[in-house]
Amino acid sequence: xxxxxKTDEExxxxxxxxxxxxxxxxxxxxxxxxGISTLELDKIGEEAILALxxxxxxxxxxxxxxxxxxxxxxxxxxxxxxxxxxxxxxDIVTFDTGLIYKGFHSDAARxxxxxxxxxxxxxxxxxxxxxxxxxxxxxxxxxxxHQISRAIDNYVTPYGYGIVRELTGHGIGKSLxxxxxxxxxxxxxxxxxxxxxxxxxxxxxxxxxxxYVGWLDDEWTVVTVDGSLAAHYENTIAITDGEPEILTxx
Ligand code: MF3
Ligand code: CO
Numbered sequence: 001x002x003x004x005x006k007t008d009e010e011x012x013x014x015x016x017x018x019x020x021x022x023x024x025x026x027x028x029x030x031x032x033x034x035g036i037s038t039l040e041l042d043k044i045g046e047e048a049i050l051a052l053x054x055x056x057x058x059x060x061x062x063x064x065x066x067x068x069x070x071x072x073x074x075x076x077x078x079x080x081x082x083x084x085x086x087x088x089x090x091d092i093v094t095f096d097t098g099l100i101y102k103g104f105h106s107d108a109a110r111x112x113x114x115x116x117x118x119x120x121x122x123x124x125x126x127x128x129x130x131x132x133x134x135x136x137x138x139x140x141x142x143x144x145x146h147q148i149s150r151a152i153d154n155y156v157t158p159y160g161y162g163i164v165r166e167l168t169g170h171g172i173g174k175s176l177x178x179x180x181x182x183x184x185x186x187x188x189x190x191x192x193x194x195x196x197x198x199x200x201x202x203x204x205x206x207x208x209x210x211x212y213v214g215w216l217d218d219e220w221t222v223v224t225v226d227g228s229l230a231a232h233y234e235n236t237i238a239i240t241d242g243e244p245e246i247l248t249x250x
Contacts, residue, residue: 001179003171005197010104011238014173014199017101018236018247020052021108024097026250028068032112034089038070042081045097054099057107057176064220069096069109076164076205076213076222076230077109089115092125094232098176105176107201108248109234120208121229124161128206128231131155135184135202136237139244145180145191152204153186162211164230167222169203172236194239199247203234 006014027048031041046067049056056067064078071079071094072087078096079085087093091114098107111125134155138147156163169182180192184204207213209228216223224230238245 001192003179003192003198004173005195006173006199006238007197010173011197011199013102013104014106014236014238015247017054017099017104017106019250020054020101021097021099021106021248022250023052024048024099025095025108025110028095029110029112032087032093032114034087034115036087037083038072038079038081038085038087039083041070041095042066042068045095049099054101057098057100057105061176067097070094071096071221071230071232073229074224074227076207076224077167077232078220078222080218080220087114090117092117092121092229092231096232096234103174105172105174106236106248107172107176107234108236109203109232111231111233124206124208124229125231127156127159127161128204129233131204131206132202132233132235135204136244139194139202139237139239141194141196141239141241143194145182145194146187146189148202149183149191150186152184156204156206162207162209164205164207164211164213166213167205169201169234171198171200173199196239196241198239199236200239201234201236203232205230205232
């Protein structure tokens with residue numbers, strides 16, 4: 001386990017990186033509408049990243065072919081943008097993207113409704129987002145990492161939703177994926193002790209049905225096995241002496 005502790009100078013660069021990423025997500029959100037393809041959305045995201053002086057960190061990551069992972073409906077994460085995938089009224093769409101700025105990574109994900117969506121779909125999106133905020137209430141120096149995971153699980157499970165286990169949050173810094181992994185479900189271990197200067201991505205991936213996921217033949221797209229909708233919400237956060245600092249909100 002190699003968990004990096006950022007200096008104040010490094011944290012400031014992480015903050016800058018995260019701030020730019022928040023703006024990219026604003027651009028992506030504005031572009032969501034029925035009729036747009038996920039490839040067009042990827043282009044909007046990539047251009048926003050480059051215009052802000054960032055480098056897309058998804059592009060070519062282990063061969064991923066785009067700058068924004070775009071996942072629709074039962075796709076959980078890592079959907080590959082395509083000209084043939086056209087958003088329809090009532091869909092839900094997840095953008096998971098990140099950038100490198102002055103050597104430091106940021107990573108964040110959002111799920112949005114396309115036009116008018118069902119109350120059930122909106123509730124899934126809202127609960128997923130709130131579960132992040134419940135989790136990070138525990139993200140304090142001196143607490144155990146697992147307290148974050150447990151808080152997410154305790155909040156989500158009463159809704160009857162599934163919590164994806166195959167993918168987790170992660171440390172972040174000069175690399176996109178650093179130690180520790182940050183599960184979104186209860187385990188029986190305490191995990192590492194959180195310290196000031198750690199930067200982690202907390203990213204619940206929640207399904208409306210069962211928690212089981214599979215991979216499509218493209219070897220990237222993660223989908224729910226039962227075809228139920230999935231939502232994702234992620235921010236890069238910093239552990240401080242007090243409340244955690246969310247680096248990827250405007
Ligand atoms: N932002 C995603 C994450 O949390 C990036 C996935 S890697 C990619 O790890 F290649 F799919 F982009
Ligand atoms: Co992430």
